[in-house]
Amino acid sequence: MEFWLTEKQTENLSLSLRIKEVICREKSEYQDILIAESFQYGRVLSLDGTFQTTEVDEFIYHEMITHVSLLSHPDPKDVLIIGGGDGGTVREILKHSVKTIDVVEIDKRVIELSKHCLPTISRLLEDPRVRIKIEDGISYLKKIKNKYDLIIVDSPDPKGPAIGLFSEDFYSNANRALNEDGIFVAQTESPFLHMALILKIFNGLSKRFPLVKIYTAPIPTYPSGFWSFTVASKKYSPLSPLRKGDITTKYYSPEIHKASFVLPRFLEDAIRANKAI
Amino acid sequence: MEFWLTEKQTENLSLSLRIKEVICREKSEYQDILIAESFQYGRVLSLDGTFQTTEVDEFIYHEMITHVSLLSHPDPKDVLIIGGGDGGTVREILKHSVKTIDVVEIDKRVIELSKHCLPTISRLLEDPRVRIKIEDGISYLKKIKNKYDLIIVDSPDPKGPAIGLFSEDFYSNANRALNEDGIFVAQTESPFLHMALILKIFNGLSKRFPLVKIYTAPIPTYPSGFWSFTVASKKYSPLSPLRKGDITTKYYSPEIHKASFVLPRFLEDAIRANKAI
Numbered sequence: 001m002e003f004w005l006t007e008k009q010t011e012n013l014s015l016s017l018r019i020k021e022v023i024c025r026e027k028s029e030y031q032d033i034l035i036a037e038s039f040q041y042g043r044v045l046s047l048d049g050t051f052q053t054t055e056v057d058e059f060i061y062h063e064m065i066t067h068v069s070l071l072s073h074p075d076p077k078d079v080l081i082i083g084g085g086d087g088g089t090v091r092e093i094l095k096h097s098v099k100t101i102d103v104v105e106i107d108k109r110v111i112e113l114s115k116h117c118l119p120t121i122s123r124l125l126e127d128p129r130v131r132i133k134i135e136d137g138i139s140y141l142k143k144i145k146n147k148y149d150l151i152i153v154d155s156p157d158p159k160g161p162a163i164g165l166f167s168e169d170f171y172s173n174a175n176r177a178l179n180e181d182g183i184f185v186a187q188t189e190s191p192f193l194h195m196a197l198i199l200k201i202f203n204g205l206s207k208r209f210p211l212v213k214i215y216t217a218p219i220p221t222y223p224s225g226f227w228s229f230t231v232a233s234k235k236y237s238p239l240s241p242l243r244k245g246d247i248t249t250k251y252y253s254p255e256i257h258k259a260s261f262v263l264p265r266f267l268e269d270a271i272r273a274n275k276a277i
Numbered sequence: 278m279e280f281w282l283t284e285k286q287t288e289n290l291s292l293s294l295r296i297k298e299v300i301c302r303e304k305s306e307y308q309d310i311l312i313a314e315s316f317q318y319g320r321v322l323s324l325d326g327t328f329q330t331t332e333v334d335e336f337i338y339h340e341m342i343t344h345v346s347l348l349s350h351p352d353p354k355d356v357l358i359i360g361g362g363d364g365g366t367v368r369e370i371l372k373h374s375v376k377t378i379d380v381v382e383i384d385k386r387v388i389e390l391s392k393h394c395l396p397t398i399s400r401l402l403e404d405p406r407v408r409i410k411i412e413d414g415i416s417y418l419k420k421i422k423n424k425y426d427l428i429i430v431d432s433p434d435p436k437g438p439a440i441g442l443f444s445e446d447f448y449s450n451a452n453r454a455l456n457e458d459g460i461f462v463a464q465t466e467s468p469f470l471h472m473a474l475i476l477k478i479f480n481g482l483s484k485r486f487p488l489v490k491i492y493t494a495p496i497p498t499y500p501s502g503f504w505s506f507t508v509a510s511k512k513y514s515p516l517s518p519l520r521k522g523d524i525t526t527k528y529y530s531p532e533i534h535k536a537s538f539v540l541p542r543f544l545e546d547a548i549r550a551n552k553a554i
Contacts, residue, residue, distance in 0.1 A: 004291070006293075010317060010319040011295070011316070012294065012295040012315065012316035013290070013292075013293070013294060013317045013318075014281070014293045015290075015291070015293075016283075016290070016292075016293065017289065017290060018288070018289040018290070038289065039288070039289035040287060040289040040290045043289075060541070069394055158401070183290070192334070192495075216495075218469075218493075218495050218501075218502060218503035219502075220469050220503065224495075224497040224502060224504055225495060225497055225502015226495035226497065226500060226502055228502075243522040249542055250541075250542055250543045251541045251542055251543065252542065253539075253541075253542045253545070255539045256541060256542065258536075259535075259536035259539035260531075260541075262532045262533055262535075262536035263533075264337070264528045264530075264533060265527055265528055265529065265530045265533065266525055266527045266528065268530070
């Protein structure tokens with residue numbers, strides 16, 4: 001008998017992982033949280049039936065959502081993560097000499113279960129530089145002004161409580177919460193499956209930031225296996241690293257940094273057509 | 278009621294497409310051929326239960342297995358495709374001013390059914406520059422010397438009749454079949470799932486060609502969604518286009534050409550460690 005865990009990535013597409021055992025499953029105040037041990041990709045965290053991260057491929061997502069913007073800034077000291085309760089983004093940021101990381105995560109059970117069941121990912125959540133705030137990131141950001149060098153939106157897909165993280169108001173608030181040379185970055189879904197959303201985000205950010213760029217990375221357990229990130233910067237170009245950094249990585253390199261901004265022609269064309277409207 | 282077609286990509290990983298209808302299914306002399314209409318990716322061709330190509334994402338694979346090597350050669354005239362019975366590789370090559378394309382496909386039913394059921398992919402298989410040989414590519418290549426400017430191995434995974442396409446003898450025969458400035462390129466599986474095979478191919482080709490490089494592309498319907506190609510060249514560096522070319526593409530661009538050779542650090546490290554052995 002085999003036990004498979006299936007994510008219906010769209011109405012018409014699904015990815016399944018064969019599972020050794022379910023480590024924990026609970027319905028929190030916000031979502032259905034499942035951590036299971038898969039044969040292919042190690043432990044996997046799923047929220048509301050969507051794979052968020054796996055032990056085997058998480059390095060790509062977490063390295064790419066952090067080092068690209070961190071190394072495009074000359075001296076990032078104060079960082080805000082919205083979401084990111086599993087701790088992978090914190091772990092990567094702490095490879096740099098930052099002063100504080102605020103993690104604003106709406107669901108404290110994601111943090112608690114990640115600490116308990118995903119230690120390789122969550123292991124630096126208790127670092128003294130990390131301040132965890134159990135709060136809605138959208139409300140939190142409304143109160144903040146000129147506080148952060150970098151804001152990272154490490155969120156689930158735009159449904160349920162995460163919808164507001166993809167809104168224009170949110171981008172205005174993010175802009176105000178950043179220092180005058182700050183950088184904003186968000187995971188922005190698949191170029192193969194969510195092009196309209198990518199263009200909407202690009203437009204929304206372009207109204208508020210002078211430098212907005214999209215970059216990509218392959219992520220096997222996300223829909224289509226190919227993922228986009230959008231970075232919006234007030235001053236520094238994100239296209240290549242400003243500093244060398246002295247970080248150990250498994251996916252990121254200075255060459256990958258630059259290459260990740262080279263987009264497939266269909267995506268370049270869509271962005272250009274979108275700009276022209 | 279829903280009808281899903283599932284590929285077990287590994288023992289522990291599967292991808293499923295919801296299907297409108299099966300267009301044709303037959304057991305040929307060599308394999309189980311299935312063409313179905315999927316909701317997500319249009320028509321899909323499966324051989325022995327493995328997705329080979331879909332109407333929606335085939336452009337990436339076919340553009341990347343052709344234009345990178347074609348544009349690294351100053352004047353490719355005579356091209357050999359081993360496999361490629363669906364015609365997508367032929368269609369892309371004919372965007373260039375080549376003289377002849379020999380298609381050596383072992384299974385004539387793949388060609389016939391592709392002509393009938395996948396017209397957007399197969400539509401140039403009847404071009405007068407194309408010569409189809411229904412024959413085993415491994416045997417064919419043994420008889421050939423200094424004949425081709427480019428050899429493309431557009432094969433299924435290394436099992437069944439395709440195993441020999443990943444052998445050292447085959448690479449020796451390919452080298453001999455190429456002109457003195459010829460280029461060889463093959464699809465070489467996923468860096469996430471088939472690393473040992475990628476390194477074996479790299480080693481095998483490196484013994485016989487002075488310039489061997491790996492490049493990648495995202496392909497949503499292939500295992501892990503991230504795919505490698507290995508190019509082996511006698512004279513010209515494949516790392517950037519030698520000519521501008523005047524081709525219309527949806528994935529390939531001169532910038533993508535260069536960026537596709539920038540490999541994730543884990544893959545760079547594996548190749549370097551492998552070379553040092």
